[in-house]
Each structure stands twice: as structure tokens, then as C-alpha cells.
Amino acid sequence: MKMRWTTTPALRWIALLLLCAAYLQGGFNKAADFASAIAEMNHFGVSPAAPMAAAVIVLELGASALILTGFYRWLGAAALGAFTLFATFVALRF
Numbered sequence: 001m002k003m004r005w006t007t008t009p010a011l012r013w014i015a016l017l018l019l020c021a022a023y024l025q026g027g028f029n030k031a032a033d034f035a036s037a038i039a040e041m042n043h044f045g046v047s048p049a050a051p052m053a054a055a056v057i058v059l060e061l062g063a064s065a066l067i068l069t070g071f072y073r074w075l076g077a078a079a080l081g082a083f084t085l086f087a088t089f090v091a092l093r094f
Contacts, residue, residue, distance in 0.1 A: 013068070020064040023080055027060030044090050059083055 066076030
């Protein structure tokens, strides 16, 4: 049976990378400019700001790494899903 190009492991990994891209970018940007990450936490009223900013960086990069490596992929996906839900309610106060 011939393998279709749409089911190749490389294409699947690229799709997972695209799904994690926003979290990876957010984590790297916060890590590169930690003062801005702390300011963002203060802006949204999250306290203590510095430890929470560090936790967000670890969560975004760590959960993305889990998804991309396939090691406990379900845990990484659940963590990013819960983080997104929580961040939505913190940032968008209806």
C-alpha cells in the first residue's frame, strides 16, 4: 500500500508545530523580555507577577515541547487548553 503525502510524519509534525506556534512565540517573547512579561501580568491584575510570568513561560514552552515530541502529548494539549481557557477569562472580563 502506498503512503499518501498527507500522512507523512514530517507533515504531521509541521501541523503540530503550526498548532503550537502561538504558544512557542509567546513563551520565547516573554522569556526574551521578562520585564514586559511582568508588566503584562500587572496589567491583567495577576499577582504575584514575576512568579506567574515565569510559570506561564514554562507552561507555554514545556507543554508545546510535550506536544511536538509526542511524550505525554495528551498532557501538553490539556495544559494548553486549560491555560487558554483561564487566560481568556483573565484577559476578557465580560
